Amino acid sequence: MPRLHDRSKPSGSIVRPFDSKVLSYTPLLFAVLPFLVLYIDGPVKTFILSVQSDWGLMVASAITALGYGPVAAAVAVTLLVIGLKAGKHREATVGKFGLLAVILGGLSSQIMKNLFCRSRPLAEKSGQFFVDFPCLGKGSGLISFPSGHSVTAFALACVLSRAYPRWTFLFYGLAVLVALSRIYLAKHFPSDVVAGAAIGLLAGWIVCRFAAFSLVHGHT
Template sequence: MYLDIPSKIINFDNYILVTINKYLKSKYLDRLMPLITSMGNLGAVWILIAVFLLLDTPFSNVGEIIILTLIISTLIGEGIIKHLVRRVRPCVNHNKNELLITKPISYSFPSGHTLSSFAVAKVLSVYFVQYKLLFMAIALLIALSRLYLHVHYPTDVIAGIIIGLICSEIVFIIIEKGYIEKFASLYQNIM
């Protein structure tokens, strides 16, 4: 299945990308944006936070929840939606721009970096309210870096934000309903 994207959305996406390239492009951001986007590669910054929390006994459960959030967001975004929509990345359609990072090989919609970042940032914001702005700022910077680097369309990023927030809600439902404990108990009984 391939989703046919309406021309109004394509025009909006291209307009935003051209505007970013025209008004924001600079040698400083050309150095900074690849570093910011690398924080989202395979959820690196979020995995680092999860490991830190797993080592800190009072917060080890939050580290586990971050890992669960990354798994769910990856399954939904990378495993399902990208393969249903199969949108080609802007760097493939507009290859005149020299990429500052290695060209991604997966589909474009939704932005996986954005999806996982907003999912985990929302989860962390619930447990560490005092750092909510920091977590959301990191997620937003990662999302913006994907546009600056010309590897996602704006609607990919918008969808990544929305689906990421939905994924965090799915995680909270799983926790609230006690599904983790039920699964662990079932697993122990089988073993």
């Protein structure tokens, strides 16, 4: 007897058994952080300052804009609106989940920034943690760890790659470029952007995993 088509989940939905590969990467990223802080951050900062150029700063500034929370949220909202207006379930779902991932990642990064109070590469006491703790409201120079741009870029990339797997390399490639731009602009250390990538991936995973569970049980 032919199997009837299951209409409970529209075709093209990102709600499907979740690939655990993304989650498996996050412990590795967190594990390398001490090594980066101790041996990589300082030399990379020195190297970056020696190779910066006006043209490079201009390009990096344009790329880094893709990681701004409002920009990432605008991309998600645009997909949500398109999906709702055109009756496209996948786009509406991607937009909703993408926005949730950006918000979750952004809130998490802000909490961690104000807990670790790490001084930015060009700020006084560069690279030190717990400077003037608690650092809430004491200036952007003390909120280097983790990189918020990297968090939002990887959170959105995680959701988008689940919906459009054919473009996975593009989404994550752009997220990597955003992370590298933060280092080139001397706004963050390598450990900051690696931590941001890990948090962003985790935020995207949590949103997609929770959404898949809730939709299966009819709680949408």
